[in-house]
Amino acid sequence: AESEPDYTCDETSSCGTPDPIHNYMDYGDDLCINQFSREQANRAVCSLVNYRPATYRIIKENSVVIPPLIKQLIMK
Numbered sequence: 001a002e003s004e005p006d007y008t009c010d011e012t013s014s015c016g017t018p019d020p021i022h023n024y025m026d027y028g029d030d031l032c033i034n035q036f037s038r039e040q041a042n043r044a045v046c047s048l049v050n051y052r053p054a055t056y057r058i059i060k061e062n063s064v065v066i067p068p069l070i071k072q073l074i075m076k
Helices: 038-051 068-073
Strands: none
Touching: none
């Protein structure tokens, strides 16, 4: 969470945790955004698996191959 949008790409911590200035869902400068949170990425994967199953190759029981692009977008 953050107290207000950050349009400067400065790493800040306005509410006790680092502000999500790199998150696509944040109201920041487009030059700063390049990641989804882990839960946002999980939701995207869940949606693709359930509504676009051909997008993914299912291997083994309950195991999914995550495309490299999605892996790059997940915050670590």
